[in-house]
Amino acid sequence: xxxxxxxxxxxxxxxxxxxxxxxxxxxxxxxxxxxxxxxxxxxxxxxxxxxxxxxxxxxxxxxxxxxxxxxxxxxxxxxxxxxxxxxxxxxxxxxxxxxxxxxxxxxxxxxxxxxxxxxxxxxxxxxxxxxxxxxxxxxxxxxxxxxxxxxxxxxxxxxxxxxxxxxxxxx
Amino acid sequence: xxxxxxxxxxxxxxxxxxxxxxxxxxxxxxxxxxxxxxxxxxxxxxxxxxxxxxxxxxxxxxxxxxxxxxxxxxxxxxxxxxxxxxxxxxxxxxxxxxxxxxxxxxxxxxxxxxxxxxxxxxxxxxxxxxxxxxxxxxxxxxxxxxxxxxxxxxxxxxxxxxxxxxxxxxxxxxxxxxxxxxxxxxxxxxxxxxxxxxxxxxxxxxxxxxxxxxxxxxxxxxxxxxxxxxxxxxxxxxxxxxxxxxxxxxxxxxxxxxxxxxxxxxxxxxxxxxxxxxxxxxxxxxxxxxxxxxxxxxxxxxxxxxxxxxxxxxxxxxxxxxxxxxxxxxxxxxxxxxxxxxxxxxxxxxxxxxxxxxxxxxxxxxxxxxxxxxxxxxxxxxxxxxxxxxxxxxxxxxxxxxxxxxxxxxxxxxxxxxxxxxxxxxxxxxxxxxxxxxxxxxxxxxxxxxxxxxxxxxxxxxxxxx
Numbered sequence: 001x002x003x004x005x006x007x008x009x010x011x012x013x014x015x016x017x018x019x020x021x022x023x024x025x026x027x028x029x030x031x032x033x034x035x036x037x038x039x040x041x042x043x044x045x046x047x048x049x050x051x052x053x054x055x056x057x058x059x060x061x062x063x064x065x066x067x068x069x070x071x072x073x074x075x076x077x078x079x080x081x082x083x084x085x086x087x088x089x090x091x092x093x094x095x096x097x098x099x100x101x102x103x104x105x106x107x108x109x110x111x112x113x114x115x116x117x118x119x120x121x122x123x124x125x126x127x128x129x130x131x132x133x134x135x136x137x138x139x140x141x142x143x144x145x146x147x148x149x150x151x152x153x154x155x156x157x158x159x160x161x162x163x164x165x166x167x168x169x170x171x
Numbered sequence: 172x173x174x175x176x177x178x179x180x181x182x183x184x185x186x187x188x189x190x191x192x193x194x195x196x197x198x199x200x201x202x203x204x205x206x207x208x209x210x211x212x213x214x215x216x217x218x219x220x221x222x223x224x225x226x227x228x229x230x231x232x233x234x235x236x237x238x239x240x241x242x243x244x245x246x247x248x249x250x251x252x253x254x255x256x257x258x259x260x261x262x263x264x265x266x267x268x269x270x271x272x273x274x275x276x277x278x279x280x281x282x283x284x285x286x287x288x289x290x291x292x293x294x295x296x297x298x299x300x301x302x303x304x305x306x307x308x309x310x311x312x313x314x315x316x317x318x319x320x321x322x323x324x325x326x327x328x329x330x331x332x333x334x335x336x337x338x339x340x341x342x343x344x345x346x347x348x349x350x351x352x353x354x355x356x357x358x359x360x361x362x363x364x365x366x367x368x369x370x371x372x373x374x375x376x377x378x379x380x381x382x383x384x385x386x387x388x389x390x391x392x393x394x395x396x397x398x399x400x401x402x403x404x405x406x407x408x409x410x411x412x413x414x415x416x417x418x419x420x421x422x423x424x425x426x427x428x429x430x431x432x433x434x435x436x437x438x439x440x441x442x443x444x445x446x447x448x449x450x451x452x453x454x455x456x457x458x459x460x461x462x463x464x465x466x467x468x469x470x471x472x473x474x475x476x477x478x479x480x481x482x483x484x485x486x487x488x489x490x491x492x493x494x495x496x497x498x499x500x501x502x503x504x505x506x507x508x509x510x511x512x513x514x515x516x517x518x519x520x521x522x523x524x525x526x527x528x529x530x531x532x533x534x535x536x537x538x539x540x541x542x543x544x545x546x547x548x549x550x551x552x553x554x555x556x557x558x559x560x561x562x563x564x565x566x567x568x569x570x571x572x573x574x575x576x577x578x579x580x581x582x583x584x585x586x587x588x589x590x591x592x593x594x595x596x597x598x599x600x601x602x603x604x605x606x607x608x609x610x611x612x613x614x615x616x617x618x619x620x621x622x623x624x625x626x627x628x629x630x631x632x633x634x635x636x637x
Contacts, residue, residue, distance in 0.1 A: 007195060033193070041202035095182055101183050116180075120183075
């Protein structure tokens with residue numbers, strides 16, 4: 001299979017999941033679009049080397065995480081794209097629940113957001129998140145617990161109580 | 172009523188699934204164009220301090236108090252010399268300016284990369300290197316960075332270092348990983364290996380290693396230069412004789428840039444972190460980044476490189492994010508704070524007193540701050556705002572590219588990539604049209620009197636002084 005075909009297949013198989021992660025991390029559809037494209041652009045640049053990676057999706061998520069945390073770099077990405085590409089199509093407006101959750105997520109430290117996005121949007125277990133982030137199980141559990149507490153506090157009266165399905169340890 | 176997190180995240184996930192994405196082909200095309208040089212050479216940086224707020228006053232910004240005189244129309248911006256032809260369409264050619272020249276690079280169809288330098292005042296190409304090979308043709312990534320000491324051309328993971336003065340037989344090349352740092356100091360080109368924290372300082376002319384820090388139990392995680400007050404803001408190199416090495420445990424080593432000799436090891440009050448924003452300026456290092464605990468969003472440290480004393484000068488609570496830092500006058504630091512990813516504020520902090528002198532509301536979505544003297548340019552959102560020394564709004568523009576021409580003037584590029592280039596005189600707030608440019612393919616670079624812009628097929632140098 002040609003490298004381009006292989007890359008395109010990988011893109012088809014994984015880009016939706018990466019978009020979920022990017023959206024969960026940033027809460028902005030435009031940022032998510034851009035970060036996903038940028039991450040895959042970087043993947044294509046080093047596609048031959050990535051072939052040896054055990055988990056290429058984890059590498060993409062790391063790129064998205066870093067880019068989302070680096071506003072200066074994001075600025076550069078946006079400027080370069082603005083000059084070279086047509087604007088992406090607009091995303092549909094978010095639901096009320098989504099808007100509230102996004103607002104709440106934005107109040108959390110990035111480590112908590114990352115853990116919550118991996119767990120709830122990509123269905124990753126605590127052990128998988130620990131492996132991906134290079135952290136201990138206890139740390140990940142703490143991130144999830146404090147992230148949920150932070151969400152509850154930020155959502156306030158709109159969503160006074162959270163119930164969870166106890167899935168943290170079940171995966 | 173209890174809410175199931177799975178349900179609410181499920182809603183978020185479905186929303187994410189509806190976000191239109193580009194195609195794989197578009198991602199590959201962007202990858203082709205990507206100029207990876209930016210990742211190879213550490214940004215010159217802008218950083219600062221922040222202090223605990225005392226007596227802060229939030230003032231609305233009075234944009235209407237200082238209307239800008241509208242600009243009349245203008246003809247084409249005057250060209251300097253002839254366009255530098257690429258010979259093919261090159262969507263991304265990332266020019267750079269240094270020491271009176273503009274440099275750019277582009278790949279041929281076979282992946283070999285050419286780099287040229289042209290005199291900004293005559294437009295004449297007087298420096299050229301060809302045949303830098305890529306093994307990834309046609310997906311070669313390339314880019315150029317230039318400082319007075321050398322021209323660095325990145326071709327895939329090779330970094331070629333050339334003498335801008337001519338065809339030096341001692342030109343050299345090194346292999347640089349994606350996560351490595353390359354920091355251009357006046358005395359040496361310093362490279363940190365991400366894989367083990369080794370630091371090598373190379374002689375600009377020959378590439379010979381001047382000194383090396385071997386990997387250690389407390390390896391280097393960042394290498395930083397220090398700017399001096401007299402430096403040209405456009406100069407990407409660091410003129411201070413010292414180089415700073417941040418270690419994994421958060422210590423800051425102050426070393427002589429020429430010899431690598433350890434001058435001082437500083438253990439800051441709050442450990443320095445690799446992912447922080449750093450600004451080394453005039454004998455001080457300012458660091459802004461995540462705090463140790465989840466009770467605060469970020470903190471900013473001030474470290475006196477001369478005495479080794481350090482202090483946390485600003486801490487902001489959960490929900491805030493650090494948008495940018497810069498030194499904005501003697502003993503003063505300005506901080507761009509972001510709240511809820513859209514609302515911003517800008518504060519000026521007296522470093523000695525550790526007090527916020529003033530705080531004003533910043534532009535929505537603002538994500539960058541750049542100072543010239545005591546005046547600040549806040550950008551990154553949908554508007555760019557110029558703030559005076561006391562926080563008053565002097566100018567605002569919807570243009571996405573507004574930059575300093577010098578301390579008295581701003582360059583305003585057309586929003587759409589084609590249109591009228593304008594200059595604003597800060598003192599009079601008069602907007603002066605300088606001339607029109609055709610559709611651009613990449614970011615332009617400029618000096619106080621020259622503008623160099625890629626169009627996709629060539630690089631054009633324009634005069635900003637008529």
